[in-house]
Amino acid sequence: NHKGGDxxxxxxxxxxxxxxxxxxxxEGGLRGLPGLYLxxxxxGNMLVRAVGPEFIxxxxxxxxxxxxxxxxxEVAAAYGLEPQHHxxxxxxxxxxxxxxxxxxxxxxxxxHAGAVHGLVHHAxxxxxx
Numbered sequence: 355n356h357k358g359g360d361x362x363x364x365x366x367x368x369x370x371x372x373x374x375x376x377x378x379x380x381e382g383g384l385r386g387l388p389g390l391y392l393x394x395x396x397x398g399n400m401l402v403r404a405v406g407p408e409f410i411x412x413x414x415x416x417x418x419x420x421x422x423x424x425x426x427x428e429v430a431a432a433y434g435l436e437p438q439h440h441x442x443x444x445x446x447x448x449x450x451x452x453x454x455x456x457x458x459x460x461x462x463x464x465x466h467a468g469a470v471h472g473l474v475h476h477a478x479x480x481x482x483x
Contacts, residue, residue, distance in 0.1 A: 395416065
């Protein structure tokens with residue numbers, strides 16, 4: 355039954371008053387949402403593609419979900435999120451130009467701390483050669 359249920363990517367910005375601010379994805383209840391699955395988070399100019407349960411959500415993060423678009427309204431209302439519209443929102447309409455993409459490697463990169471660790475590790479490794 356696919357009546358009215360369009361599967362696509364939708365985005366919502368975390369409001370400062372959101373109950374999920376400062377909590378992990380798991381603690382905030384952002385896993386196992388009805389009809390929606392969290393696939394990535396944009397924080398400033400960084401896009402985190404592998405969002406684990408321990409990822410800590412901060413105010414202003416833009417959460418990208420895939421699933422039933424019509425569920426976003428109720429989820430946004432329940433979790434203090436502000437739905438973002440692709441045609442008006444510069445955050446989601448660009449093709450990831452100038453973004454740092456953070457993926458979940460073998461060591462489970464998590465948020466910006468993982469990215470910093472990766473850069474430091476790289477600098478140390480290339481210095482010793």
